[in-house]
Amino acid sequence: MNEMQFLTWVRGPGLDLAVSIFLLGVVWRLVEIYSLGRKKDLAAPRNVPGASGWHTVFRRSIPPEGMVKRSPVSYIGGYVFHIGLAIIVFLFVPHILFIQSVTGLSWPGLPSQFIDLVTVVTLAAMVVVLVDRINKPVKRYLSTFQDWFTWALTFLPILTGWMAVQHLLLPYTTMLALHILSVELLLVFLPFTKLFHAFTVFGSRWYNGKVNGHKGVPV
Amino acid sequence: MSATLEKGVRVLKEVIDAPIASYFSSCVHCGICAEACLFYTETGDPKYTPIHKLEPMRRLYEQEYTLLGRLKKMVGLSKPVTDAELGEWQELVYNSCTLCGRCSAVCPVGNDIVYMVRKMREGMSASGNAPDGIKGAANRTVTIGSPMGVKLPAVKAQMKHVEEDYGIPIPLDAEGAEYMVMLSSMEIINFPEYLGAIAKIMQQAGKTWTLCSTAFEATNAGMQIGNSDLARVIVSRIVEGAERLKVKCVISPECGHAYTALRWEGANLVGRPFTFEVKHIIEVLGEFQQQGLLKTEGMETDRLTFHDPCQLARRGGVIQQQRNLMNQVAANFVEMPDAGFMNWCCGGGGGASAIEEGEELRLEAFKKKKSQLDAVKPDRLVTACANCRIVLEEGLEHYQMDIPVVGLTEMIAEHIPEKGA
Numbered sequence A: 001m002n003e004m005q006f007l008t009w010v011r012g013p014g015l016d017l018a019v020s021i022f023l024l025g026v027v028w029r030l031v032e033i034y035s036l037g038r039k040k041d042l043a044a045p046r047n048v049p050g051a052s053g054w055h056t057v058f059r060r061s062i063p064p065e066g067m068v069k070r071s072p073v074s075y076i077g078g079y080v081f082h083i084g085l086a087i088i089v090f091l092f093v094p095h096i097l098f099i100q101s102v103t104g105l106s107w108p109g110l111p112s113q114f115i116d117l118v119t120v121v122t123l124a125a126m127v128v129v130l131v132d133r134i135n136k137p138v139k140r141y142l143s144t145f146q147d148w149f150t151w152a153l154t155f156l157p158i159l160t161g162w163m164a165v166q167h168l169l170l171p172y173t174t175m176l177a178l179h180i181l182s183v184e185l186l187l188v189f190l191p192f193t194k195l196f197h198a199f200t201v202f203g204s205r206w207y208n209g210k211v212n213g214h215k216g217v218p219v
Numbered sequence B: 001m002s003a004t005l006e007k008g009v010r011v012l013k014e015v016i017d018a019p020i021a022s023y024f025s026s027c028v029h030c031g032i033c034a035e036a037c038l039f040y041t042e043t044g045d046p047k048y049t050p051i052h053k054l055e056p057m058r059r060l061y062e063q064e065y066t067l068l069g070r071l072k073k074m075v076g077l078s079k080p081v082t083d084a085e086l087g088e089w090q091e092l093v094y095n096s097c098t099l100c101g102r103c104s105a106v107c108p109v110g111n112d113i114v115y116m117v118r119k120m121r122e123g124m125s126a127s128g129n130a131p132d133g134i135k136g137a138a139n140r141t142v143t144i145g146s147p148m149g150v151k152l153p154a155v156k157a158q159m160k161h162v163e164e165d166y167g168i169p170i171p172l173d174a175e176g177a178e179y180m181v182m183l184s185s186m187e188i189i190n191f192p193e194y195l196g197a198i199a200k201i202m203q204q205a206g207k208t209w210t211l212c213s214t215a216f217e218a219t220n221a222g223m224q225i226g227n228s229d230l231a232r233v234i235v236s237r238i239v240e241g242a243e244r245l246k247v248k249c250v251i252s253p254e255c256g257h258a259y260t261a262l263r264w265e266g267a268n269l270v271g272r273p274f275t276f277e278v279k280h281i282i283e284v285l286g287e288f289q290q291q292g293l294l295k296t297e298g299m300e301t302d303r304l305t306f307h308d309p310c311q312l313a314r315r316g317g318v319i320q321q322q323r324n325l326m327n328q329v330a331a332n333f334v335e336m337p338d339a340g341f342m343n344w345c346c347g348g349g350g351g352a353s354a355i356e357e358g359e360e361l362r363l364e365a366f367k368k369k370k371s372q373l374d375a376v377k378p379d380r381l382v383t384a385c386a387n388c389r390i391v392l393e394e395g396l397e398h399y400q401m402d403i404p405v406v407g408l409t410e411m412i413a414e415h416i417p418e419k420g421a
Helices: A003-011 A013-034 A053-059 A072-091 A093-103 A112-135 A137-142 A145-166 A172-192 A194-213 B002-015 B018-026 B050-065 B067-074 B083-095 B102-106 B113-126 B132-143 B152-166 B185-189 B193-205 B221-225 B228-244 B256-270 B281-290 B320-329 B356-365 B367-376 B386-398 B408-414
Strands: B179-181 B249-252 B277-280 B304-307 B380-383 B405-407
Touching: A003 A013, A003 A172, A013 A172, A013 A194, A013 B018, A053 A194, A072 A093, A072 A112, A072 A145, A112 A137, A112 A145, A137 B050, A145 A172, A145 A194, A172 A194, A194 B018, B002 B050, B002 B083, B002 B113, B018 B050, B018 B113, B050 B067, B050 B083, B050 B113, B083 B113, B083 B356, B102 B113, B113 B221, B132 B221, B132 B228, B132 B356, B152 B185, B152 B193, B185 B386, B193 B281, B193 B405, B193 B408, B221 B228, B221 B256, B228 B256, B249 B256, B249 B281, B256 B277, B256 B386, B277 B281, B281 B320, B281 B408, B304 B320, B304 B367, B320 B408, B356 B367, B356 B386, B367 B386, B380 B386, B380 B408, B386 B405, B405 B408
Parallel strands: B179 B249, B249 B277, B304 B380, B380 B405
Antiparallel strands: none
């Protein structure tokens, strides 16, 4: 298989396969989790403004007082790479063109020099977060193979995409194919690893807010 | 032993619901929960990371309720939960967790970790892996009537003393009273002032109240141990008593877990909504204060601070009332760092104080409370939970800190003018 054939495969059958596994996986996992249901809370509720599932879905995006100081790398590194990732994925013009070609939806993007900058910052933040996972006793203690694996799954698409744009190391076509392949791997594994928090984070925050909101405690 | 492990595993499978599945699926191992847990912050030992305390339950969830986990189990790739493992986890699920809920308040993905620990204790208890200290307390509550073995005659003797000391009759089994007052053993034995305080407060407010001969003990070790069957037996006594006496409201004493057991878990344990209200004594005092039924004279002038019991504040939603009450009788009331919603646990909640072998760790964790107290240097420490009070007193004594601990209800009652005086 030469590089053109490789690119054709990842853009065609490879993409179809990855997206299918991703979509089916997401639906399966969501059903698997949320169909377990929960018992109705029979205690008389205490209603307090600001104490509900929805409040917590939003409120939990902001660190509680004093916590940034206790775990600065997790918070700052976490913010930077999540926001960076979102900017790269949704506001890089070639990505928007790709999404348009598949779904017909389109929106304005950001200048590529800016995306370059964001990409470098995001990569750096991910490296810092990784070093923190290695250095910090609690994070190292909690870490399993999945933590290192999913870090790589997230890091590689950004790295290969950036290298393709910068024409580094490998011919553009090959690097682009590798970039698409790495995204496909990310899609395939996302529903079945901790990366699935991208979906369940909303349900988890909502349940926490709901259960405690029943007691009149805004969490 | 295998029969009990089997039972434990079955119970664990039963308690896993959509929230728990969602929580386990959301955890990214960021470790922020550790920073909220006093057993980690004071020891620096990563095994006390709250989410790690649930590891056997997480594996069971994966093996039983996820497609990939079931596949892994089928081909023999997963590690089954064993009795030895659960035994090893006893220290993590009981000794080093007071169900204080700080972890649940900080988790960035929103995991309610304490909700899961509470459920995991059901499996631990069913598999015979609960600590003997709480087991004993739970069994005594069911067979004798209270965790410390207090029986009705002891309560009656206490009532008589209080009637003599205060000159106020203590009603027992008065049908149709507005309030039914519950006690904790700790109050019956160690803090008799509480009953006298209630008598004074109710007399001034002009409210009818009663004790109940079949349900005077409010604490629920069944809930702490994680045995819903025992917890139900204990709560049912109170429900039957309250319904027999046709009271409007049952007052939980100054005891955090009694409040949670009755106010938030009670109806779910008996399987139907209550026909009466449940309030913590601090909520009732707060209402009396608002309605102008709580008139006090004089002020405490020494430097006072307030320790928020976890189950009252963060887990129970009662935060402002105690501050308003403090301000009514204390001229020099100062707040500790993190006071209120994010207050740090005394280190002995959730049944932990009943675990003898956990004492050393408890005292180590108390360094957190010590640092909070060192920051404001109070003359006295006020709280509203008899268990906190005992644990605080032990910790203060261990660190040779000369800070007396008082109950808020008693302090308020001391400022109520004598009738006719």
